[in-house]
Amino acid sequence: MTSPGEDETEPWPLWEVFVRANRGLSHVHVGSLHAPDPEMAVRNARDVYTRRKEGVSIWVVPAAAITTSDPDARDAFFESPAGKNYRHARYYTKAEGVKHL
């Protein structure tokens, strides 16, 4: 399954763009663009997404290389955490009032 906007009617492949805002932070998805090759994609991403010092590092990933979960199977696929709120700290209430817990 391809990314929305990625299909054979587009002359150039679609690239998803990730930018690291600063050292110590992860690369975050900021948008996408079309470019003929990876170098052009990185250069265009710099011009489009980092004109105001938004980043110190850029990743471009061919959208066609991304595998996604099936949106139609959303409910079944993400069912597992339902009813398992013991995975959250706030499930444990008996320690209320006890410090540093």
Add this chain to the structure above:
Amino acid sequence: MTTATKTETAGPTPEQARFDELIASDSRIEPRDWMPEAYRKTLVRQISQHAHSEIIGMQPEANWITRAPSLKRKAILMAKVQDEAGHGLYLYSAAQTLGTSRDDMMDALIAGKARYSSIFNYPTPTWADMGAIGWLVDGAAICNQVPLCRASYGPYGRAMVRICKEESFHQRQGFEILLELMNGTDAQREMAQDAVNRWYWPSLMMFGPPDDESPNSAQSMAWNIKRFSNDELRLRFVGMLVPQAEVLGITLPDPDLRFDEKTGEFVIGEIDWTEFNEILAGNGPCNAQRIQQRRDAHEDGAWVRDAAAAYARKQSEKTAKAAA
């Protein structure tokens, strides 16, 4: 066809029900979600028109890059025009997630079949027009676009967030150009007033026809694409302009403009929609020139696109050979 019959007899389909539920809870629709065809069509029309406006909107200001009064102003103007190109790209990308291709949109634009904001069919004869465009045209655009950040279609809203962040500099730099002119000589003050006289009404028309003549508005509001009506946004904009005009010492060219103490809102004079409709029909002062310039730029740039594609092909062939 079977779906339509089913809808009539057995209520909404599960997909439609899921869509309605997302809209009712003010959640967002994402590209892979099922959506009514009319919703998709409305979005493609609105987002592509918006993208075209950004791209055509580069022209009235590009007209002054070579003649900007200082190196600083030239650099600012170039940054602004570059921003418009970026905004066009964000919006084309959002429209592409709805299944329409970039080439189709571009072809429709240069064939003169696509609409863009009528405001860009006015000429920019003086430097003060750069000020008036920033203050009034970008100001009106921001007023329109801020609520669009919450549009129900995810990619559109996200594009608008980026655009609004960048637009605020556009309006401020325009205001500053006018302020500097208003602090200058009599001739400069006259030039600033003249530009505002020409751009004020067209900027109010950017909000679209009056509510009772805007057939698509109700549906767009029901779908949470639009959050406020055309007239609401128009009056909100005028309310922001009045005190700003006072700071500038500029007169807004509407003798009937007044504040209504009872309603707490401004009352504006009658808008001459015949002019707006003429321009929409393609008879504005610059319609033909704007499209011609876009077409020329597209055709003159064909060799760059071809060269980039040829280079990419060669590189990938080389990599394939080295791997073999």
